[in-house]
Amino acid sequence: MSFFRFLRENARWLAGGFLLTFFSSFGQTFFISVSAGNIREEYGLSHGAFGMIYMLATLASAFTLTRFGQIVDRYSPKTVTLIIVPMLALACVSMALSQSVILLCVTIYLLRLFGQGMMTQNAFTAMGRWFSAQRGRAVSIVTLGHNGGEAALPLIFVALASLVGWRNGWLISAAFLLLVALPAIASLMAVERKARSTDPAVRITTGRDWTRAEVIRDPLFYVLLLGVMAPGFIGTTIAFHQVYLVELRGWTLEVFASAFTVSASMTVIFALISGQLIDRFSAVAMLPAFLLPLAFACFVLAGFEGQWSVFVFMGLLGMSNGFSSTLLGALWPEIYGIRHLGAVRALIVAILVFATAMGPGLTGYLIDIGISYPLQIAAMGLYCVGAAFLMLLVSRRLHSRALQTLGASATSAP
Numbered sequence: 001m002s003f004f005r006f007l008r009e010n011a012r013w014l015a016g017g018f019l020l021t022f023f024s025s026f027g028q029t030f031f032i033s034v035s036a037g038n039i040r041e042e043y044g045l046s047h048g049a050f051g052m053i054y055m056l057a058t059l060a061s062a063f064t065l066t067r068f069g070q071i072v073d074r075y076s077p078k079t080v081t082l083i084i085v086p087m088l089a090l091a092c093v094s095m096a097l098s099q100s101v102i103l104l105c106v107t108i109y110l111l112r113l114f115g116q117g118m119m120t121q122n123a124f125t126a127m128g129r130w131f132s133a134q135r136g137r138a139v140s141i142v143t144l145g146h147n148g149g150e151a152a153l154p155l156i157f158v159a160l161a162s163l164v165g166w167r168n169g170w171l172i173s174a175a176f177l178l179l180v181a182l183p184a185i186a187s188l189m190a191v192e193r194k195a196r197s198t199d200p201a202v203r204i205t206t207g208r209d210w211t212r213a214e215v216i217r218d219p220l221f222y223v224l225l226l227g228v229m230a231p232g233f234i235g236t237t238i239a240f241h242q243v244y245l246v247e248l249r250g251w252t253l254e255v256f257a258s259a260f261t262v263s264a265s266m267t268v269i270f271a272l273i274s275g276q277l278i279d280r281f282s283a284v285a286m287l288p289a290f291l292l293p294l295a296f297a298c299f300v301l302a303g304f305e306g307q308w309s310v311f312v313f314m315g316l317l318g319m320s321n322g323f324s325s326t327l328l329g330a331l332w333p334e335i336y337g338i339r340h341l342g343a344v345r346a347l348i349v350a351i352l353v354f355a356t357a358m359g360p361g362l363t364g365y366l367i368d369i370g371i372s373y374p375l376q377i378a379a380m381g382l383y384c385v386g387a388a389f390l391m392l393l394v395s396r397r398l399h400s401r402a403l404q405t406l407g408a409s410a411t412s413a414p
Helices: 003-009 011-027 029-043 047-073 077-097 101-130 135-164 166-189 212-216 219-240 242-249 253-258 260-281 283-289 292-303 308-336 341-368 373-412
Strands: none
Touching (some): 011 029, 011 101, 029 047, 029 101, 101 135, 101 308, 219 242, 219 292, 219 341, 242 253, 242 373, 260 283, 260 308, 283 308, 283 373, 292 373, 341 373
16 A cells, blocks of 8 residues: 555544654653743752652653553543543643642643653553554654654744743643644544454554563563663764763854754654655564664764764664654554553553653763763663664564464464
């Protein structure tokens, strides 16, 4: 099936997933950080104090997601949408009206849980269930909602806040969620997608649906985590310490910031490319490759001091982000099935949040005790190479296990 035909025949479900990830922006770091200066000023918080509040609220949301995220296994995507979008809007109202540090903590917790957490959880779980042989394409398109939100919403909010104030900007965000996002997403998600005669043959890579307890007991799960945690850990770390890196290299922050355009463009391009590759070869088959662009990105950033290296690094980072975001959306249903996908994904997302929270703190500590930051970045690149080799081994083992499971099922069938 051609890509455009796929878009046309599945427009409502893809649009619903795209809007979920797009409007998850209200709970993403890139959107909340636009108000960081106002928040620190009005609450009398230092950079460190606000950073600690943000980290603790994010970790608390990750803990909650491991339990609350399972609702996507019990309710339809539309029903979940009718729960989480109003809660995200409530968090926006709380940000606008809050006057105490305690309520600020609760607000950020709610923004992170229902924005970054549950909106994304609902989108990717629905795509994992509704699509099989075309899952890579579906996930790659839905992933672009994150990029669209990052490109558009912070700029709109800054313009809005300059006219009506930052608190009123959050109130308008809440109204937009309730009056635009909620009815649009709910109507698009109202009809469950069923398999069609035009769907290609389903590729079976797992013989059964795993429970979360079974996933936790699976040794291969922990080997997989060694690979899938790397992009979030490394990307967050380098973004967090970008000012230090710019000062260390003698670069200008303006040029470094402009290179993010290269990263964003490459992310979109390679999200779509990886979706096609996953549908053709499977997510498991693509595991050994997804960390290699990130490894080269680290080596470039660590080894070259010319400012041109920033653009090469950002291009490779965008390739990695596009590849990994699509792969990680398609991988888990392929390995562990779809019946308990919400519970499994909630656990994995929580672990990935912990990884991203660890990165800036660990590398900051190593900088403080005198460990060279470029040396740390080079070590991250070496880690990616080693993890890619592990992914090659685990990919082969997963394929062999799937064949064994299917063979056993065929033997036991009457």
